[in-house]
Amino acid sequence: MQPNKANMYQLITLLLCTLSINHASSGCSKGKGSEPEPVVVPAISIEDVTLFEGNAATTAFEFNVSIDKKTTKDVTVNYTISGGTAKAGEDYVAPTTQSITIPAGSTQQKLVIQIVGDDIKEGDDSFTLQLQSPVGGTLQKQSASGTIRNDDTRVAYTNAGYEAPTAYPNYTLAWKDDFDGPALNTTIWSHQNGDGCPNVCGWGNNELEYYTDRAENLYFQNGKLIIEARPESFQGKGYTSSKIITQGKKPIKFGRIDIRAILPKGKGIWPAFWLMPDKSVFGGWPKSGEIDLMEVVGHEPAKTHGTLHFGPGPGSTQISRNWSLPAKTFNDEFHVFSLEWKQDQIQWLVDGQVFSTVTKADLGANNYPFNEEFFVIFNLAVGGNWPGSPDANTYFPQWLIVDYIRVYQ
Ligand SMILES: [Ca+2]
Ligand SMILES: [Ca+2]
Missing domain, CATH: 2.60.120.200 (Jelly Rolls)
Structure with missing residues (x-):
């Protein structure tokens, strides 16, 4: 049977709609359940951490990175660590991963920085974590301070150096x-x-x-x-x-x-x-x-x-x-x-x-x-x-x- 022009138009529209090519035209009928979901853009925050340093190995400083509402997509954000008096390698282990992901359906994730412990008295040291380049969210509280509290009493020094004589001619x-x-x-x-x-x-x-x-x-x-x-x-x-x-x-x-x-x-x-x-x-x-x-x-x-x-x-x-x-x-x-x-x-x-x-x-x-x-x-x-x-x-x-x-x- 030779299709007529009306039948031919319906056939092409159906084909384009099926191939998801022609949504911009009004020719596609929208069936039940195909309404686009509202876009959820959560706000990302990171909390400060203050802890004692520890005396050996490392202490995990867990920074809570959270979003204010759940989404069905992963939320990923990069971070940098900088500033303050804390030094990479000496006071904390420089992180190899510089991004963190809050999985779909979750509202938080721990960002862990390992703090180097020792038994030497210091001041309280600080550093800053800065969130940047979020994917799937926006930044709300984008920086957090880490405060490494001193828990030691021993001042570090050795007895090395010049020693004076214990007697001098003509003196007592x-x-x-x-x-x-x-x-x-x-x-x-x-x-x-x-x-x-x-x-x-x-x-x-x-x-x-x-x-x-x-x-x-x-x-x-x-x-x-x-x-x-x-x-x-x-x-x-x-x-x-x-x-x-x-x-x-x-x-x-x-x-x-x-x-x-x-x-x-x-x-x-x-x-x-x-x-x-x-x-x-x-x-x-x-x-x-x-x-x-x-x-x-x-x-x-x-x-x-x-x-x-x-x-x-x-x-x-x-x-x-x-x-x-x-x-x-x-x-x-x-x-x-x-x-x-x-x-x-x-x-x-x-x-x-x-x-x-x-x-x-x-x-x-x-x-x-x-x-x-x-x-x-x-x-x-x-x-x-x-x-x-x-x-x-x-x-x-x-x-x-x-x-x-x-x-x-
Ligand atoms: Ca210590
Ligand atoms: Ca002495």
């Missing part, structure tokens, strides 16, 4: 402190707490720390005194640390002082071993003098400064010398910082080598106030006019680690 040991702990020897030392207020707020240098006598800021480990500078809000300041003095307990006039230490480092970190007049017989600072045995600003961690402050005031006249390690920094191992102090002469030494000498003649017409009794100060300052403030690269906590002080006369 007047006193020493080996810092065997467990507490500060109060027959030698006192704490000087606070921020200097109200008399000299910021200790005259706009320093940022508040000194405390808490065990968080001063403690002992294997025969070493450790002063720890910590970032924390305390008494209106942003950092805490410690400062100890021998004032009224161990006055020194002349002799040799050896101090063996590992110094902290980083922008805004300012450790010092120094001496102030025990009785200020010539009047207030700077008239009775100040002897800075060691000062290091943490952005120059290989350079020690030795300084005398004196003069009629109100500001100080000063003579300042410095010396730098030829390699490495004072943070890498122990060094011995010394003062060789005689009538009308002061010398500074590192590891037994004199790097500077100042005599009474160098002060010219100024009063020479250094033939009197002085007391010793150890402190670890944060910020201030000289070092400036810590920056994003300054790691906390920082530690001033002192093995001993020996005073020979």
Whole structure:
């Protein structure tokens, strides 16, 4: 039978509809059950994680990646890990897979980052997970912070470095402190707490720390005194640390002082071993003098400064010398910082080598106030006019680690 034109049109339309080619035309009849499903586009979020580090192997930090509604399709999203103080390989295992899939019908999936455990004291470290390039969803909360909380108390160092002789010709040991702990020897030392207020707020240098006598800021480990500078809000300041003095307990006039230490480092970190007049017989600072045995600003961690402050005031006249390690920094191992102090002469030494000498003649017409009794100060300052403030690269906590002080006369 010869088909007529109407029959021929129906036949072609049926064929095209069957082949799903011609849906744009209205010629296809829509049967029951062929309505297109509404498109479900879920919103994707990732939650923060804060956990203790762990002491060995790895700890799984499970970040919950979720969608706000189910779909019949997989939802896939890529991620990157970056930023903060945590380092790949050292603090976390860099993930090999950089995408995660929430299977069809599910609303969440765990994104696991393995954290490297150890028993070394650190600050809390952080990193950021960033979601990107979603397929099958949109991004709602697309970044999460991982916080690796410190769970250790042991400061990492070895005893390596220079060792001072235990005797010198023409000297006898007047006193020493080996810092065997467990507490500060109060027959030698006192704490000087606070921020200097109200008399000299910021200790005259706009320093940022508040000194405390808490065990968080001063403690002992294997025969070493450790002063720890910590970032924390305390008494209106942003950092805490410690400062100890021998004032009224161990006055020194002349002799040799050896101090063996590992110094902290980083922008805004300012450790010092120094001496102030025990009785200020010539009047207030700077008239009775100040002897800075060691000062290091943490952005120059290989350079020690030795300084005398004196003069009629109100500001100080000063003579300042410095010396730098030829390699490495004072943070890498122990060094011995010394003062060789005689009538009308002061010398500074590192590891037994004199790097500077100042005599009474160098002060010219100024009063020479250094033939009197002085007391010793150890402190670890944060910020201030000289070092400036810590920056994003300054790691906390920082530690001033002192093995001993020996005073020979
Ligand atoms: Ca640990
Ligand atoms: Ca010691």
